[in-house]
Amino acid sequence: MHRSEFSRCERVVVEYFCCCVAVILFVLASFNLLGAVSPVPALSQPDTIFQINGKIALHSRAVLAMAGLFKLGVSGYLLVGKNAMKKLGLISWVTWNLLLYQLFLHYIAAPNFGYSLGNLYDWCIIPPKTFEFFATAFSLVSFSMSVFFLIRNWLLAHKTQRKSTQPTRSVAGMRAGA
């Protein structure tokens, strides 16, 4: 997990992928934080998920702000971190949770203010449908690619391990000298 078995070219692709995800996460975090400071009173209602019998409740505004800060943190790590495998693991975990959260919101019929920036400000004309489409597409693509890279790395690592234990096969051109 911690050791990259990628070729040089793959390593570059993974780095670029992580950077792209970090940039998009930063954009999404900014949208969330902007939404959290909207004066719309519906944001001051208790969040549907983050409560237990209505006693411990977080307001939708707080949830939106926390989601923004969390995404900002992940984005920062993806840009600063050195370990490609850790970064891929983090991306797959975060995007999986985002997809799961969205599915759960749909299941319990709760609003997702994270995608409703167009409904929260007069001047913002981003349709919630468009926002949801792009955000879901981002989560799906990021999750799929990160999982793909992780599986590929695992396969490469497995192959290298087999090589090191079978020298005659791993060192193809080796022969005994005179």
Added chain:
Amino acid sequence: MEIKFNCSNPACRQHILVDKSNAGELIRCPACGSELKVPDSAEIKFDCVGCGQHILVHVSEIGRFIRCPSCNQGQQIPGSPSKPVELAREGLKQLLSEQQPGLQTSQNIFQRICSSSYPHPWLRLSLGWSCGLVIFLCVIAGSYVKAWAAVPKKVYEVSREVYLKGDIRDAPVENSSGTLLMYAQDIKAGLGVFLVDLDSLQRFQIGTVNGTGQGEDRAFTAFGWSPDDAMLAYFSQRDQKNAEVVLCYGSTGAPKNSFDTAKTCGPVDKGVWVTTNSLVLLNHSRELYILNLQADPNLGEAGKQGFVKLKTLSIYDTSWIVPISDRAITIYDQGDLWTLDIPTRQAVRLTHLPHGILEWLDYSKTSGKYLFSLRPITQERDKMIKGKRHLYELDPGASEPVLVTDSQALNGRWTKNDEGISYVVSIGTTNYLEVQSADKNLETNLFRETGYVRSYNMAPGRDKLYAVAANDYKLTTIWEFDLETKKLRNVLPAQESYVRRKPVSPILASVKNKSGQKVDYYMVPPVELESGKRYPVVLDQFALNRYDENVQFLANAGIFYVSVHPFGMDAYTFASASSEETLAVYNELLKNPNVDPHRIYVSGHSASTREACQLATDFPELWRGVILETPVATLKIPAARKKFPSLFISIGDNDSPGLVRQANSLFQDACRLNVHARFNYQHSAHTYHSSQFRDEYISLAKFILTDY
């Protein structure tokens, strides 16, 4: 055959691949530019550390662990493997700083770019976040600019001019000497109470009703001047706990005294001066009180100082009181008119009116006759049908009231010496003020065709009338009409010149619905209408008064306003247009080449939001959006929908908590189902002031013009 080897520069260790024909030659490293010697052979020879077996491997296998084929001893192939990428970059940077400029060929630079040189982590963070910030700002700025471009630039200036004056509440009241006029008008701080000097037309504010609490629309009631003009009184409700009857000096309007009603009689609905010392008040619970400023022995038990309860009236009736003498008043109770003797508190029935609703009551002390509007009610299959309102005259000596007008009329008033009457005639979507007199020369009608009347009052001398009305398609103001000279003048002349705002004349039209019935409607087209251009439409379901400031603002913002209901003083019916009527007008609108059929918004205000919600639920495909202003109804957005109209919801934070919750819930539903919605929140109760309307309608215009 190729030879693979690593750059000899320890800071670079670039993996290099050359043809075997280049063996032994000097080349430059493509990454760092160092001069290198290509190995003579593509193979490495070394001896096993265990058995000394001579082993030959390819040069690219340097650094790998193998097992000796002879003794099976594990060992590493000698030589330095290619360096990790990050270290190579650091080495590269160090090398570049030392390197001669001549060595930085374009090929080198290209190679470095292709080989993904990574900056320092913190630099990467800055770069990454800067990149994200640029994307975020671009999206936001793009959205902002698009919204800004869609809204006419003059909207804010127009709104300032349109909503400059503020809505005038209720009818103005004149003093007995005819020198001062009192009225209430929306101001920024709430509701301002003003006096106008009728000679100089100078106005000055005497009080503020900061009504943002519940029932703000009932926060102010004018009682007018005492019979000797010494005092002036009005009711003011700041919130649920702070309500008072304010007493002012009649000549200056300076406050003299106030009486807390919160703990005594509660919020006051109607009030009249009976004597210079006493006011009769009717509260929201239909309890009749008398407020004596000083103890009055002439009124017996009811003459004690302060509030004294007289009687409780039936809660199902409208509130009307008229003073008929120093000791008696006429009240409307249990569907009939009664005379109440204040000292004895004995009520005597005056009439046996047909089943209906009394909508106005006036009394002439000269002739002792009454004038009232009555709206008959009939019951048909558990449904209450309200008939047309007509004006009746009642002589207490006669057994039955006499019908005065055939047309729909209300707010009848006796003129001077009972020589005539004035009343508001309501025809279709229009209304006007008519004056009938024994002297035919004095007969007239006002505000007909080019205006409308919202409310009016007769001066105590019954020689003038003061109307809150619009004339010549201009904004509502207070008009004074002298019944003898037939002179009409604006009591609140505009001090400001309108630069941006352009008045738009309404178009009054009618259409037949499916049942063949005539449906009147009222349309205000956008200002400077361009032929061939299509405009959005607000199709209103107004139940109460139409606020012409809002309509004029929409017209100036480039939006059609269409109302499928009469307007003006029709403040008692709460009957909005039926779906059939609205659909008939909708179909008619589609024939208009300037109407954009894909941008028709159905709108409702307060009670009429029920109809708007019903139309949106039944025919969602017809509407681009639904506008709900202070909604009392809500709608259910179906989850399995392809498309649903956009939603604009506006509500006051001090409106009924249930209604606020309901509106919030609707907005959350819209967010959940990705329906375009806008929530406009005003610091107000159920009724908005002009400044709140201004904010709301700017937001509404933006919503309509930028609707995606």
